[in-house]
Amino acid sequence: MSKRMITVIPGDGIGPSIIDAAIKILDKAGCDFEYEFTDAGLTALEKHGELLPQRTLDMIEKNKITLKGPLTTPVGEGFTSINVTLRKKFCLYANIRPVVSFKGTQARYENIDIITVRENTEGMYSGLGQTLSEDGSTAEATSIITRKGAEQITTFAYELARKENRKKVTIVHKANIMKSTSGLFLKVAREVSLRYPDITTEEMIVDATCMKLVMNPEIFDVIVTTNLFGDILSDLCAGLVGGLGMAPGANIGKDAAIFEAVHGSAPDIAGKNLANPTSVILASIQMLEYLGMADKAENIRAAVSAVIAEGDRTTRDLGGTHGTTDFTQAVIDRL
Numbered sequence: 493m494s495k496r497m498i499t500v501i502p503g504d505g506i507g508p509s510i511i512d513a514a515i516k517i518l519d520k521a522g523c524d525f526e527y528e529f530t531d532a533g534l535t536a537l538e539k540h541g542e543l544l545p546q547r548t549l550d551m552i553e554k555n556k557i558t559l560k561g562p563l564t565t566p567v568g569e570g571f572t573s574i575n576v577t578l579r580k581k582f583c584l585y586a587n588i589r590p591v592v593s594f595k596g597t598q599a600r601y602e603n604i605d606i607i608t609v610r611e612n613t614e615g616m617y618s619g620l621g622q623t624l625s626e627d628g629s630t631a632e633a634t635s636i637i638t639r640k641g642a643e644q645i646t647t648f649a650y651e652l653a654r655k656e657n658r659k660k661v662t663i664v665h666k667a668n669i670m671k672s673t674s675g676l677f678l679k680v681a682r683e684v685s686l687r688y689p690d691i692t693t694e695e696m697i698v699d700a701t702c703m704k705l706v707m708n709p710e711i712f713d714v715i716v717t718t719n720l721f722g723d724i725l726s727d728l729c730a731g732l733v734g735g736l737g738m739a740p741g742a743n744i745g746k747d748a749a750i751f752e753a754v755h756g757s758a759p760d761i762a763g764k765n766l767a768n769p770t771s772v773i774l775a776s777i778q779m780l781e782y783l784g785m786a787d788k789a790e791n792i793r794a795a796v797s798a799v800i801a802e803g804d805r806t807t808r809d810l811g812g813t814h815g816t817t818d819f820t821q822a823v824i825d826r827l
Contacts, residue, residue, distance in 0.1 A: 495526045496783065499551045499558040504533040505757025506767035506816075507561025513769035513820040514559065514776045517795075520827045521788045523780065528555060532574055533563035533757070543574055552582065557783070558750040559776060562757040575752075576619065579612045584743035584750060585641065586648045587612040588778070589726035596801040597734035598811055601709060604732045607656070608715045609649040610722025612743060614641045615673070617719040637673040637718065642680035648744075649716035650688045656714075660692040661685070664701050664717035664725065677718055702728060730754070737809055740774035742782065749782055751775040765815035768807040770796060773823070795826035 500515070502508040518525060530548040537543050543565065552558050563574045578584065587610040593602050614637055621634025646663070653661050663685070667675040678695065685693040696704070698721045704711065705725070709732050715725060730739035736755035743750040753772035761767055773796055780789035799806065805822040806812030812819075 495524055496557070497555045498525045498527050498779075499555040500527045500529045501532050501548065501558060501560040501563070502529065502535070503561025503753075503757060504535050504564040505562060505759040505762040507533075507563070507753070507757055509763075509765065509816050510753060510767050510769035510772045511559065511561045513816055514772045516820055517773060517792055517823055517827070518776055518780075520824045521792050523785065523788055532560075533565070537566075543571060544577060549581065552578070552748060552750070556748050557779065558748070559772070559779060560750055560752040561772060562753050562755060564757045564759070572619065576617055578750060579743055580618075582745050582748040582750070583613065584745040584748065585611065585613050585644055586742075586744040587722060587726075588652070588742040588744060589722075589729065589739060589754065590774075590778075591726075591729045591733045591739055593733050594738065594797055594800045596803055596806070596810065597738060598809070599732065599734040599738075601732050604709055604729075606709065606712045606715065606729050606732075607652065607658070608717070608722055608726040608729055609645065609652060610717060610726060611641060611645040611677075611719050613719070614638060615719035617723070635670075635673050635720075637676050639676065639680055642677045643684060646681040646684040646716055647687075649714055650684060650691060653691050653714045654688065658691070658713045660694060660713040661688075662694045662696050662701070662712060662715045664696055664698050664715055664721055666698050666721070668697060674718065681716065698725070701725060705729065705732070726754075735809065737768040737771050738774070740771055740778055742775065742778045744782070749779070751779040751782075765817055766808065767816050768809050769816055769820060770800075770810075791827060792823070795823045798826050799823050 502511045530551050565573050589608040593604045616635045623632045663681040665674045665678045667678040730736045741754040777789045799822045805814040805818040
């Protein structure tokens with residue numbers, strides 16, 4: 493039986509070091525993958541003259557499963573976001589961003605367990621209708637929500653809630669103001685919710701959601717929302733558990749999936765053995781769960797939890813004094 497092939501994009505800045513940490517942990521856990529490495533982002537631009545080489549796209553399509561470090565898209569130079577391009581290219585319509593409290597972090601809360609399910613291809617991030625008037629005084633962008641897209645993502649959220657034995661789904665919207673786009677999303681989400689009488693459904697306007705996440709985050713279980721709102725809310729949720737270094741992300745489509753660290757490439761600490769690799773390790777756990785390897789996923793999660801709880805060789809953002817390699821070894825020692 494051939495080994496499962498995983499496409500690996502180390503990425504930019506701290507990406508190669510944290511991806512290396514995740515791979516060492518996967519190997520130690522006995523996952524027995526083979527890896528094909530490829531480039532994207534600034535690294536690819538420097539090597540190949542383009543941010544997203546065709547070789548990388550071909551490899552993602554061939555292997556179906558990708559583990560990705562953070563990528564840098566040059567700002568203000570006419571480049572389209574690489575992450576947005578990948579999501580649209582491979583129809584990765586669902587962005588899954590779980591946040592869970594880990595004992596031993598510097599987080600303000602201790603009992604957070606929230607999954608944000610974000611529509612990943614429509615809305616304000618679709619890139620449609622972006623214009624700037626000749627005199628530079630007026631800018632426009634088009635937000636498009638389709639019934640198909642809304643039904644697809646809300647169905648995904650309810651199916652995930654049922655699979656994970658979750659009790660409630662909160663539909664987040666702004667239909668009181670954005671009556672056409674957010675209104676359609678809410679209407680379709682209500683229709684989908686009727687198919688899941690076993691799950692409590694709650695509707696909440698996005699600004700109220702932000703307030704309640706800060707004041708009383710324990711009331712949330714699964715959040716489903718549109719692209720822009722999901723991007724903002726998932727980062728807010730990451731802040732509840734210690735920051736983006738503790739938050740993984742999965743981009744799921746019908747034929748492909750990309751698992752990633754959701755934080756930036758942090759070029760200021762690249763090559764200094766300082767980065768916390770937890771985000772991409774947690775993303776690799778999402779990957780294992782997606783592949784039906786729940787036992788190995790749980791073993792890695794338990795090892796990471798123990799390292800952080802005991803403060804054993806933790807990185808500076810976790811209150812320790814150690815670096816990427818020491819933290820990685822601490823997890824490996826527990827496996």
